[in-house]
Amino acid sequence: MGNLSKLLALALVVSLLLINTSFGGGKNVLDNSIKYAQIEENLLAGLNSDNFGLSISSAYMLGEIQSKKAVNPLTSILRNSQDDRIRLVAALSLLKIDTERSIYVIQDGVRFNDSEKVRNLCERFYNAYLVSNFGGETPDKQMLFSHMFSDQK
Numbered sequence: 484m485g486n487l488s489k490l491l492a493l494a495l496v497v498s499l500l501l502i503n504t505s506f507g508g509g510k511n512v513l514d515n516s517i518k519y520a521q522i523e524e525n526l527l528a529g530l531n532s533d534n535f536g537l538s539i540s541s542a543y544m545l546g547e548i549q550s551k552k553a554v555n556p557l558t559s560i561l562r563n564s565q566d567d568r569i570r571l572v573a574a575l576s577l578l579k580i581d582t583e584r585s586i587y588v589i590q591d592g593v594r595f596n597d598s599e600k601v602r603n604l605c606e607r608f609y610n611a612y613l614v615s616n617f618g619g620e621t622p623d624k625q626m627l628f629s630h631m632f633s634d635q636k
Contacts (some may be wrong), residue, residue: 523550530556539569546576553581558588578608
């Protein structure tokens with residue numbers, strides 16, 4: 484009888500776990516998407532904060548969650564901010580978001596950003612993007628710039 488009761492107890496526990504995961508799974512997915520939207524909204528609001536730490540942290544975290552909605556605000560920061568530190572974080576986040584537009588903005592930053600430090604880091608980020616997406620060795624500058632300026636004649 485002792486083995487039978489242990490077997491029944493184990494079967495009951497397994498059944499409860501299966502029931503919990505079967506019926507509870509859908510709610511968690513919905514909760515997670517709502518939480519993501521709230522987090523994304525709060526981080527986007529944090530970009531405009533007067534608190535420098537909050538705005539730079541928000542810029543970083545938007546890259547971590549790969550927020551597509553953050554591409555335009557991060558682009559504005561990269562192009563217009565007076566502080567190189569947040570510009571660098573914006574460039575990193577745009578790289579992590581990894582959309583066609585965000586990569587173009589980094590590519591654009593290599594050519595047109597008024598800060599030498601930001602231009603150099605954008606070049607490194609774009610170079611890393613090329614290596615990770617097209618494989619092989621680190622491209623030399625001629626290959627890097629021929630790819631960047633191929634649309635200009």
